[in-house]
Amino acid sequence: MGIREDILKMKQDAPFLAASDTELRNRALENIIxxxxxxxxxxxxxxxxxxxxxxxxxxxxxxxxxLAFTDAKLSDVTEGIxxxxxxxxxxxxxxxxxxxxxxxxxxRVSCPIGIIGVIFEARPxxxxxxxxLCIKSGNCAVLKGGKETRNTNRVLFDVIRSSAxxxxxxxxxxxxxEQHSEIDELLKCHSEVDLLIPRGSNEFVSYxxxxxxxxxxxxxxxxxxxxxxxxxxxDKAVSVIFxxxxxxxxxxxxxxxxLINRKIMDRFLPVLDEALKSGNVTVNGTEExxxxxxxxxxxEDDFREYLDLAVSVKAVDDVDEAVAHxxxxxxxxxxxxxxxxxxxxxxxxxxxxSAGVYRNCSTRFADGFRYGxxxxxxxxxxxxxxxxxxxxxxxxxxxxxLDGDGHIVGDFASGKKKFExxxx
Amino acid sequence: MGIREDILKMKQDAPFLAASDTELRNRALENIIxxxxxxxxxxxxxxxxxxxxxxxxxxxxxxxxxLAFTDAKLSDVTEGIxxxxxxxxxxxxxxxxxxxxxxxxxxRVSCPIGIIGVIFEARPxxxxxxxxLCIKSGNCAVLKGGKETRNTNRVLFDVIRSSAxxxxxxxxxxxxxEQHSEIDELLKCHSEVDLLIPRGSNEFVSYxxxxxxxxxxxxxxxxxxxxxxxxxxxDKAVSVIFxxxxxxxxxxxxxxxxLINRKIMDRFLPVLDEALKSGNVTVNGTEExxxxxxxxxxxEDDFREYLDLAVSVKAVDDVDEAVAHxxxxxxxxxxxxxxxxxxxxxxxxxxxxSAGVYRNCSTRFADGFRYGxxxxxxxxxxxxxxxxxxxxxxxxxxxxxLDGDGHIVGDFASGKKKFExxxx
Numbered sequence: 021m022g023i024r025e026d027i028l029k030m031k032q033d034a035p036f037l038a039a040s041d042t043e044l045r046n047r048a049l050e051n052i053i054x055x056x057x058x059x060x061x062x063x064x065x066x067x068x069x070x071x072x073x074x075x076x077x078x079x080x081x082x083x084x085x086x087l088a089f090t091d092a093k094l095s096d097v098t099e100g101i102x103x104x105x106x107x108x109x110x111x112x113x114x115x116x117x118x119x120x121x122x123x124x125x126x127x128r129v130s131c132p133i134g135i136i137g138v139i140f141e142a143r144p145x146x147x148x149x150x151x152x153l154c155i156k157s158g159n160c161a162v163l164k165g166g167k168e169t170r171n172t173n174r175v176l177f178d179v180i181r182s183s184a185x186x187x188x189x190x191x192x193x194x195x196x197x198e199q200h201s202e203i204d205e206l207l208k209c210h211s212e213v214d215l216l217i218p219r220g221s222n223e224f225v226s227y228x229x230x231x232x233x234x235x236x237x238x239x240x241x242x243x244x245x246x247x248x249x250x251x252x253x254x255d256k257a258v259s260v261i262f263x264x265x266x267x268x269x270x271x272x273x274x275x276x277x278x279l280i281n282r283k284i285m286d287r288f289l290p291v292l293d294e295a296l297k298s299g300n301v302t303v304n305g306t307e308e309x310x311x312x313x314x315x316x317x318x319x320e321d322d323f324r325e326y327l328d329l330a331v332s333v334k335a336v337d338d339v340d341e342a343v344a345h346x347x348x349x350x351x352x353x354x355x356x357x358x359x360x361x362x363x364x365x366x367x368x369x370x371x372x373x374s375a376g377v378y379r380n381c382s383t384r385f386a387d388g389f390r391y392g393x394x395x396x397x398x399x400x401x402x403x404x405x406x407x408x409x410x411x412x413x414x415x416x417x418x419x420x421x422l423d424g425d426g427h428i429v430g431d432f433a434s435g436k437k438k439f440e441x442x443x444x
Numbered sequence: 445m446g447i448r449e450d451i452l453k454m455k456q457d458a459p460f461l462a463a464s465d466t467e468l469r470n471r472a473l474e475n476i477i478x479x480x481x482x483x484x485x486x487x488x489x490x491x492x493x494x495x496x497x498x499x500x501x502x503x504x505x506x507x508x509x510x511l512a513f514t515d516a517k518l519s520d521v522t523e524g525i526x527x528x529x530x531x532x533x534x535x536x537x538x539x540x541x542x543x544x545x546x547x548x549x550x551x552r553v554s555c556p557i558g559i560i561g562v563i564f565e566a567r568p569x570x571x572x573x574x575x576x577l578c579i580k581s582g583n584c585a586v587l588k589g590g591k592e593t594r595n596t597n598r599v600l601f602d603v604i605r606s607s608a609x610x611x612x613x614x615x616x617x618x619x620x621x622e623q624h625s626e627i628d629e630l631l632k633c634h635s636e637v638d639l640l641i642p643r644g645s646n647e648f649v650s651y652x653x654x655x656x657x658x659x660x661x662x663x664x665x666x667x668x669x670x671x672x673x674x675x676x677x678x679d680k681a682v683s684v685i686f687x688x689x690x691x692x693x694x695x696x697x698x699x700x701x702x703l704i705n706r707k708i709m710d711r712f713l714p715v716l717d718e719a720l721k722s723g724n725v726t727v728n729g730t731e732e733x734x735x736x737x738x739x740x741x742x743x744e745d746d747f748r749e750y751l752d753l754a755v756s757v758k759a760v761d762d763v764d765e766a767v768a769h770x771x772x773x774x775x776x777x778x779x780x781x782x783x784x785x786x787x788x789x790x791x792x793x794x795x796x797x798s799a800g801v802y803r804n805c806s807t808r809f810a811d812g813f814r815y816g817x818x819x820x821x822x823x824x825x826x827x828x829x830x831x832x833x834x835x836x837x838x839x840x841x842x843x844x845x846l847d848g849d850g851h852i853v854g855d856f857a858s859g860k861k862k863f864e865x866x867x868x
Contacts, residue, residue: 035767035795118816124805126815133827134797214827235659235828256850263852343459369845371459373558381548381848390856391550391844392542392865403557403638403841404659405829417827420815421793424805426680428687432814441816 023162023202024209026195030135030160031212033190037158038132042109044188048155049105051183053098056148059179063089066171067144074168082270089144089172097148103394104156110412111158116420119442121432123425130416132158134214137206138397139228141220142166147173149395151180151194157415162206162213164197166220174198207232217398217410222325237410239401241351242272243325244383247342247368249359250281254288256380257358258295261331263382264356266299269328272399273354273376273386277323277332279342280309285335289313292333302330309333323349339364343371350374352401354386354408375401375408447586447626448633450619454559454584455636457614461582462556466533468612472579473529475607477522480572483603487513490595491568498592506694513568513596521572527818528580534836535582540844543866545856547849554840556582558638561630562821563652565644566590571597573819575604575618581839586630586637588621590644598622631656641822641834646749661834663825665775666696667749668807671766671792673783674705678712680804681782682719687806688780690723694751696823697778697800697810701747701756703766704733709759713737716757726754733757747773763788767795774798776825778810778832799825799832 056063067089074087116128136159140146147165154161165173177196185191197206206213210233217237218228225240246264248257264275280288293313296303305315315333323332336342339357346355354376357368369377376386386409388396393411400406406414431437480487491513498511540552560583564570571589578585589597601620609615621630630637634657641661642652649664670688672681688699704712717737720727729739739757747756760766763781770779778800781792793801800810810833812820817835824830830838855861 031771032768035771035797038797039791039794120809120814120816124809131794229657233653235826237828253850259850259852263854267853267857344456347455347459365847367463369843370463370555373459373462374843376844376846378846379848381846381851382853384853385544385548385846385848385851386844390544390853390863392544392863402659404661407841408844417831419793419798420800420810420832422800422802422805422809423789424803424809426677426683427805427809428683429691429806429808429814430687433691439814439816 022205023195023197024205026192027135027162027206027209027212029192030162030195033192034132034134034160036190037160037193038111038134040158040189042111045109045155045158046105048184048187048189049101049152051187052148052152052180053101055179055183056094056098056176059175060094063094063172063175063179066175067169069171070169079168086141086143087169089169093145097145100149100395101152104152104412107156107394107412110156110416115418117444119444120439121427121437124427125423125444127421128418129421130418133415133417135160135162135212136415137162137164137213137216137234139164139203139216139218139220140166142168144169144172144176146219147176148180150397151177153395153397153412153415154194155184155189157412159415160193162195162197164203164206167200170198207234210234219398235405237400237402237406237414238398239272239351239353241325242274242353243277243323243349243351244273244275244353245277245279245342245346245350245355246275246383247279247336247339247346247355247357248281248284248288249339249357249361249364250283251361251364252281252284252288252358253360254291257288258292260356260358260380260382261292262295262299264384265296265301265331266329267382267384269326271384273383274327275331275383276325277334277349279334279336279345282335282337285309286312289333296331300329303333304330305333306335308335325351339367340371343368347373352403353399354378354383356381356383375399446629447619447621448629450616451559451586451630451633451636453616454586454619457616458556458558458584460614461584461617462535462558464582464613466535469533469579469582470529472608472611472613473525473576475611476572476576476604477525479603479607480518480522480600483599484518487518487596487599487603490599491593493595494593503592510565510567511593513593517569521569524573524819525576528576531580531818531836534580534840539842541868543868544863545851545861548851549847549868551845552842553845554842557839557841559584559586559636560839561586561588561637561640561658563588563627563640563642563644564590566592568593568596568600570643571600572604574821575601577819577821577836577839578618579608579613581836583839584617586619586621588627588630591624594622631658634658643822659829661824661826661830661838662822663696663775663777665749666698666777667701667747667773667775668697668699668777669701669703669766669770669774669779670699670807671703671760671763671770671779671781672705672708672712673763673781673785673788674707675785675788676705676708676712676782677784678715681712682716684780684782684804684806685716686719686723688808689720689725689755690753691806691808693753695808697807698751699755699780699807700749701758701773703758703760703769706759706761710736713757720755724753727757728754729757730759732759749775763791764795767792771797776827777823778802778807780805780807799823
């Protein structure tokens, strides 16, 4: 008795969802909006039970905020679903349409990935967003949310699944896993599950990545950098760094390491230090930095992800040294240069090997909503398939469809027929 | 003393190749064409040495043909490089260009994947094609070819690297591994190598997939199907099946299983059987098939990759049963329906979960050259990133470039500024 049997049924029915038209999938999303609104009392009651249990176990205010499913969050998620409905169908898009020879036409057409397993933190709004993205993109999903919102998730998932089914989606296409042991079962389903998206702590994501043959999309670390170039505007630099460090310290896109050009550090570091200390940010720096401002000294190879009001500071000679440091010590998430020099910016943006490479703005912009994707299922620091915030486009693949009229390769091998390769 | 140190240097220099302009990379390709032509005597002499050694060890004529680097193959590869030079630069393509807010512009720009490890069979032309694709796409590469063409590979690789270096590409960007033990070292370089493309036997590709944390692109099995629908044109069916089975039996895109609609099998099977036997194809069939034509009987779950003049035959009721069989027993490579019925074709092409889904043409068309890609580094049966024959487009990823003027997230969180999401 486990989830594997349900996943096998899901796999059998996945092609029916793949072949569904956009009206059916949009109708499912509309049903979810009305379903959520009609079940608000039940949802809020379940959430109160989760919050009471959490309060008893003494979780912090910050965590309580994430667990709470409020009226405002309900509005946010239904608004998000309306945005999704309004977006073009990501399926059936033709990216290659080529006549190979008379009567032989090749098309590359977008299609769902298949079955996606998403393991996410205790945030009820995440469950709604992730399910909606999967429905719009025609993917089946196995969802496992954080146990602290188990009651809320159960009600939300029932509404989502019954809404999808009433629109015509097979009921096998979506399932929720509730037991932690089911994660290990899921990790073994590499013949059925096409993609895993784990969200949560570094340790958890690394555990997933190291214990499955299923492709994994996501990120473990988020060590983001800001490089202050010799041609930086100091006001922009200080304001962007302050926002990137303090606006939400627990986020993966918060800045963790500052690289300062040696030509300006004597003038810039005191200004920076004053701003950071006004925000209660602990400043850690190399020996060289400690010679200019008052910092906690760190080694030249100790650049970590704090996820807290703390930052590392180091000096570099130029863009190339900044790039080399970022590519070596970073996590390929999001990195920024502060400069008024277009050549320096171009070089930095071409050479930094990260999903987001910014100029003169906060690393905190790395987010699916802020990129205009409507929602995201996660942020990928991998370079294969989707990179950065992952929305609808990251949830589809393509297949090559070739239509002929009895065409055989022998005729082309013998020279009887020739390829023409005309894009239509 | 191993290859890891060289790979670390390659990683440091990869950003310079990523930032190189298209002229530099095309000049490298032009240098390779003249380099190969100028070194033809040396190349052919090295190849003769390989062929002599192979002849002594008694390899088959078919294998000897693959090992030989002839005048015709030299023309083919230089012609292929000329095609690559004429293709658009795959780097720097902007697929998203969006104003997020006043002065804050997001672009999604294509860029190289980074370092690619390609392990391929003893075919000297493959070495040239793979290196050329990597140069055009700005990727560094670790190349390991089959040992039977070691002498030829050494000369070819020297020409390729010196040609690339004389165009301005860092000499660290391309290296050849020659020892089998170096493959295991390569598999451990998951912090440096971004993608592995293994080609060769099923066992070898499976070994790679099971022994590395580096993403792997490729395919182990190639169990391709042809489904003969109740509305099939029998002449097309026989001609396509004969081509797909006999034109080159050792290829991964040769057909291995035939699914025949029950409504037509009494009439179709004798015609098919006669054609296959005229081509010396061994026909294996289920008990039901054995009741109609003379076949070697196989079990209902024994559908294998023969890579030889042999085929499995089974009866199905309709498109849905054919799809269910293919998705369960296939390898998601290339599958075909023979039908004159548009509805049946559409349903089949939507529901079969394979990289290529064909109608009325041979599965042997699944190939980068035949798709008009110029060349391919391999065929992917995975659904993440590139699928099917992989050319230039499968060798690039993208990064999000965000340009601001001191923009901070705090202003958007507080409501002082609003996102507008205007596509430019």
